[in-house]
Amino acid sequence: MKRLLIALFCILSLPVFAQEHGSAAAEGAKTEEFRPGDMILHHIGDSHEWHWFSTDNDHFTTYLPVIAFRPGKGVSVFSSRNLAEGKVYDGLKLEHEKLEAEDGGKVYDFSITKNVASLMLSAAILLLVFTAVARGYAKRGTGAPRGIQSFFEPLIVFIRDEVAKKSIGPKYERYMPYLLTVFFFIWFNNLLGLLPGAANLTGNIAVTLTMAVITLLVTLFSSNKNYWHHIFATPGVPKALLPIMIPVEVIGIFVKPFSLMVRLFANITAGHIVILSFISLIFIFKSVAVSPVSIAFGLFINMLELLVAILQAYIFTLLTAMYIGGAVEEHHDADYQMGGGDGADNAHAAH
Amino acid sequence: MPPIVNPELGLIFWQVVIFGIVLLLLRTFAWKPILSSLKERESSIEGALRMADQAKLEMQELKAGNEKLLAEARLERDRILKEATAVSNQLIEQAKTKATEEGARMIEQAREAIQNEKNAALAEVKGTAAKLSIDIAERILRRELTDQPAQQQLVDSYLQEVKLN
Numbered sequence: 001m002k003r004l005l006i007a008l009f010c011i012l013s014l015p016v017f018a019q020e021h022g023s024a025a026a027e028g029a030k031t032e033e034f035r036p037g038d039m040i041l042h043h044i045g046d047s048h049e050w051h052w053f054s055t056d057n058d059h060f061t062t063y064l065p066v067i068a069f070r071p072g073k074g075v076s077v078f079s080s081r082n083l084a085e086g087k088v089y090d091g092l093k094l095e096h097e098k099l100e101a102e103d104g105g106k107v108y109d110f111s112i113t114k115n116v117a118s119l120m121l122s123a124a125i126l127l128l129v130f131t132a133v134a135r136g137y138a139k140r141g142t143g144a145p146r147g148i149q150s151f152f153e154p155l156i157v158f159i160r161d162e163v164a165k166k167s168i169g170p171k172y173e174r175y176m177p178y179l180l181t182v183f184f185f186i187w188f189n190n191l192l193g194l195l196p197g198a199a200n201l202t203g204n205i206a207v208t209l210t211m212a213v214i215t216l217l218v219t220l221f222s223s224n225k226n227y228w229h230h231i232f233a234t235p236g237v238p239k240a241l242l243p244i245m246i247p248v249e250v251i252g253i254f255v256k257p258f259s260l261m262v263r264l265f266a267n268i269t270a271g272h273i274v275i276l277s278f279i280s281l282i283f284i285f286k287s288v289a290v291s292p293v294s295i296a297f298g299l300f301i302n303m304l305e306l307l308v309a310i311l312q313a314y315i316f317t318l319l320t321a322m323y324i325g326g327a328v329e330e331h332h333d334a335d336y337q338m339g340g341g342d343g344a345d346n347a348h349a350a351h
Numbered sequence: 352m353p354p355i356v357n358p359e360l361g362l363i364f365w366q367v368v369i370f371g372i373v374l375l376l377l378r379t380f381a382w383k384p385i386l387s388s389l390k391e392r393e394s395s396i397e398g399a400l401r402m403a404d405q406a407k408l409e410m411q412e413l414k415a416g417n418e419k420l421l422a423e424a425r426l427e428r429d430r431i432l433k434e435a436t437a438v439s440n441q442l443i444e445q446a447k448t449k450a451t452e453e454g455a456r457m458i459e460q461a462r463e464a465i466q467n468e469k470n471a472a473l474a475e476v477k478g479t480a481a482k483l484s485i486d487i488a489e490r491i492l493r494r495e496l497t498d499q500p501a502q503q504q505l506v507d508s509y510l511q512e513v514k515l516n
Contacts, residue, residue, distance in 0.1 A: 156386075
């Protein structure tokens with residue numbers, strides 16, 4: 001699935017970028033030239049305002065709060081309306097969506113950006129949905145599930161039985177809250193990201209980095225003697241090879257979460273780029289005749305993205321469970337031998 | 352680094368804070384009650400299934416017991432019937448024997464009584480005959496003393512009387 005997407009992305013986006021460079025070189029003098037690369041990067045990037053859509057004359061934008069911390073000057077909070085269109089406010093300005101001080105000093109940007117706002121929205125949705133599910137259980141006890149409860153129950157049971165129990169083993173229960181939260185957080189945000197005008201949260205490297213680091217910390221804090229024994233004295237490896245093996249194994253600890261970070265980021269971002277590329281074709285060819293093709297392909301990729309949304313949530317959760325499983329396992333039996341390597345092959349094998 | 356792969360500090364901060372809060376809240380208010388309810392339901396379903404199996408087994412045992420009891424009862428009935436037949440046959444046999452014996456005894460008694468009566472009657476006939484003879488002889492003797500024809504007539508009349516008797 002992922003390979004297919006990347007292949008699609010490679011084939012379909014290359015002409016777009018080529019077109020961009022070609023047209024930029026040929027008609028560079030013209031102002032208001034459509035630059036698909038910039039447009040796409042702007043759409044998948046973060047922003048200090050939530051731009052919904054524009055008509056010929058008006059922009060429909062929600063200005064979000066800017067929270068900046070400057071050493072020595074303290075915290076300043078104000079609306080991003082004050083920074084719109086390159087304006088300077090309180091000695092701060094936006095340079096390509098990056099908050100900078102006019103005097104060149106250091107600025108720490110804690111603004112409620114579009115991604116942060118989307119993050120809060122998704123947090124609220126998650127809390128509303130799953131407290132509603134929990135209320136269903138409180139009301140019906142051991143009775144048959146109904147409504148929203150019966151929609152999410154198979155997924156919860158799937159994560160518990162197919163992911164946690166199989167990958168972690170008997171100690172799975174401790175990690176269930178984390179795995180469930182990760183799964184539904186990623187899935188919900190992937191879906192939210194597909195809505196028109198929405199933020200690209202799970203395709204943002206800061207978000208995937210944070211989740212990967214949390215997984216790394218959970219893995220390290222739950223690791224037992226066996227795990228470290230495998231890293232510093234891999235069984236069956238001659239002593240002479242240990243100077244090579246130890247660095248490899250130590251790098252492996254960090255490669256695993258790194259792969260988690262890149263996989264989710266790249267998959268979601270690639271999907272967005274492909275859809276935006278198809279839509280850009282209309283503007284590149286400056287012809288309405290292209291739009292049926294763009295819309296058909298865009299729709300197809302969007303459907304694909306619906307699948308990718310849950311698939312990537314599943315893969316992230318499964319690999320997290322496998323890494324934790326590798327850290328907590330007691331005996332090295334063949335079923336649980338999943339700690340090694342990147343783990344992506346296991347994920348493919350699992351389908 | 353291009354901005355797309357350059358993680359921003361602000362978003363990392365908010366992600367840690369908000370994800371942490373979501374994790375804690377969901378753990379307390381969603382996952383724990385949901386997972387424990389699921390577990391409870393699964394164990395109750397398992398318990399119900401096990402109970403159903405047990406009930407089935409008990410039913411089978413009960414049925415087998417009933418059948419055994421029925422077979423035993425049937426055997427008992429047959430045995431009792433057989434015994435009763437034997438006893439009744441025996442009783443009939445006994446009664447028959449007894450009746451035959453009694454009959455024989457009664458016939459014997461009757462025969463004896465008849466014999467006794469006969470003997471008594473014979474003795475009485477003998478006595479009566481002797482007495483009559485004596486009477487006749489006495490009357491003859493008395494008439495002879497008077498007249499001959501009258502004598503004859505008298506004998507005849509006596510003889511006639513005897514015949515009538």
